[in-house]
Structures are given as C-alpha cells and as structure tokens.
Amino acid sequence: MQVLRDVLEKAQRDGVGVGHFNIGDFVILRAVFASAQDLKVPVLVGVSEGERKFLGTRQIAALVKSLRDEFDFPIFLNADHTHSLASAIEAAKAGFDSIVFDLSALPFEQNIRQTKEAIEALKGINPAILVEGEIGDIGTGSEIHDAAPDLSKGLTSPEEAKQYVDATGVDILAPAVGNMHGMLASMVQGTTKKHLDIARIAQIKSATGVFMTLHGGSGTEDEDFRKAIAAGINVVHINTELRVAWRRGLERGLANHPNEVVPYKILPDAFEAIKEVATSRLKLFNSAK
Numbered sequence: 001m002q003v004l005r006d007v008l009e010k011a012q013r014d015g016v017g018v019g020h021f022n023i024g025d026f027v028i029l030r031a032v033f034a035s036a037q038d039l040k041v042p043v044l045v046g047v048s049e050g051e052r053k054f055l056g057t058r059q060i061a062a063l064v065k066s067l068r069d070e071f072d073f074p075i076f077l078n079a080d081h082t083h084s085l086a087s088a089i090e091a092a093k094a095g096f097d098s099i100v101f102d103l104s105a106l107p108f109e110q111n112i113r114q115t116k117e118a119i120e121a122l123k124g125i126n127p128a129i130l131v132e133g134e135i136g137d138i139g140t141g142s143e144i145h146d147a148a149p150d151l152s153k154g155l156t157s158p159e160e161a162k163q164y165v166d167a168t169g170v171d172i173l174a175p176a177v178g179n180m181h182g183m184l185a186s187m188v189q190g191t192t193k194k195h196l197d198i199a200r201i202a203q204i205k206s207a208t209g210v211f212m213t214l215h216g217g218s219g220t221e222d223e224d225f226r227k228a229i230a231a232g233i234n235v236v237h238i239n240t241e242l243r244v245a246w247r248r249g250l251e252r253g254l255a256n257h258p259n260e261v262v263p264y265k266i267l268p269d270a271f272e273a274i275k276e277v278a279t280s281r282l283k284l285f286n287s288a289k
C-alpha cells in the first residue's frame with residue numbers, strides 16, 4: 001500500500017491535485033469515498049480538532065483504515081488545523097497520515113520554533129507521517145460568513161515561506177494566496193467566486209520546493225484551481241461546499257419522507273448531494289492540463 005508521500009509525489013509528477021475533504025460524519029465519509037472509488041483517484045479526508053472531538057480521534061482513524069484495508073484503496077487521513085502539540089500527538093498515535101500543525105496565529109519566530117519541535121515529536125511516533133505548517137492569514141471557520149475578512153495583509157511572501165520551510169523542515173506548506181476559509185452567501189448562491197494569486201503560488205513553490213496545500217478552496221473559480229495546481233498546489237481542501245450539500249441533502253431527505261424515522265431511508269439524499277459535489281471537485285483537480 002502506498003504512503004501519502006508517494007501519492008503526493010505522483011500527483012506532482014502528473015500535474016494533478018489531490019482532493020481533501022473534511023468529514024464531519026459517517027455519511028460524508030461514505031460519500032467522499034464513493035466519489036473517489038468511482039473516479040479511481042486517491043483521496044485525503046480530514047478532521048479538525050472540533051470534528052475529532054465529536055467523532056473520536058481513534059474511532060475515525062479506525063473507520064478510514066477499514067476502508068483503506070477492505071478495498072485496498074488510497075484513502076488517507078489528515079488531522080486538520082491542529083493547534084496544540086498534545087492533540088497532534090494524539091492523532092499521530094491514532095495512525096493519522098498527516099497533521100496540519102497550525103500555529104499561524106502566533107508570531108512568526110514562535111511559529112517556527114514550536115512547529116520544529118512538533119515535527120521532531122511527531123516523526124518520533126511515525127517517521128512516515130507528513131507535517132504541514134501554515135503561515136499567513138486565511139481566516140477561520142468553514143462556515144458561511146456575512147462579510148469577507150480583509151486578508152490582503154496576511155498573504156504569504158516567497159521570502160518568509162522559504163525561511164519558514166528551511167527553519168522548520170515541514171513536509172507541506174499551507175500558504176495564504178488569496179484563499180479563505182468558509183464562503184460568503186453570494187458564493188453559496190454561485191454569484192461570486194474566490195480568485196487566487198497564481199503568480200504568488202508559483203513564486204512560493206520555486207522558493208521552497210515543498211508540497212503545497214490550498215486551504216479554503218470552497219467557492220473558488222474552476223480555472224483558478226487548474227492554474228493553482230499547475231503552479232504548484234498539490235492538495236486542495238474543500239469543506240464548506242460539502243457542508244452546504246450535507247445540509248441541503250438532509251433537508252431534502254426529511255422533506256421527502258415527512259413521517260420517516262429510519263436514518264438509512266432519510267440519509268441517502270444527503271449522501272447523494274455530497275457525492276455530487278465531491279465528484280465534480282475530484283474530477284476537476286485530477287484533470288491534468
């Protein structure tokens with residue numbers, strides 16, 4: 001069975017992106033997995049600290065491992081936005097394939113020092129684990145926001161990216177390149193889209209040479225995704241779009257079965273809605289130019 005590093009190296013060679021989807025419940029996990037299976041593409045699923053608290057860190061690791069083993073399929077598990085070493089260690093011990101160690105809210109030097117320490121501790125638990133570090137400001141909360149935050153001052157520069165990667169030794173870098181967590185209501189309606197700083201992505205890639213993740217991908221223009229991947233993005237995170245699909249699908253399931261109480265008769269509507277979004281995103285990310 002491949003490890004995540006092999007999958008990212010192959011994606012880089014092929015000029016495609018690996019889709020990363022947050023899984024807030026079992027229905028989302030099944031729907032994302034079904035999409036990846038249909039398309040025969042590797043997939044990353046992630047759980048934030050909040051999602052881990054709700055689902056159980058070891059329990060979600062066991063579920064993902066069972067899919068990987070039973071179907072001999074390249075599905076990998078990421079500990080998304082982890083803010084403390086203790087919770088990073090918990091995820092590493094549970095068998096996660098990668099960890100986003102996110103101290104981007106701290107001063108730069110402190111982020112570097114503590115990320116370096118975390119990498120040593122985490123690789124001591126599992127040498128194959130990939131650690132992703134983050135610099136810059138991409139906002140918080142994969143939710144629907146009333147107003148766009150001003151993230152222009154928090155964009156990552158190629159110089160600080162190089163300094164950060166050299167000093168920490170992170171495997172993967174999450175830069176701020178015009179991306180933003182969450183979506184505006186107009187993006188959910190489809191009347192506005194996010195746009196990315198493609199030149200900045202290319203400059204950061206050539207300065208650092210590391211794998212790069214695009215967080216907050218929901219609501220981004222399709223063409224920007226293609227260009228971002230061509231410029232050096234290896235992993236693309238989609239969360240809010242799936243959450244919107246989950247809610248709409250759930251509401252449809254409840255409306256279609258007003259007197260039903262059997263979960264497996266209501267939830268297929270949510271499954272289908274999520275699968276449709278995941279499939280369209282995976283198709284886009286995996287279509288090399």
Ligand SMILES: [Zn+2]
Pocket residue numbers: 080081181215216237
């Ligand atoms: Zn993120």
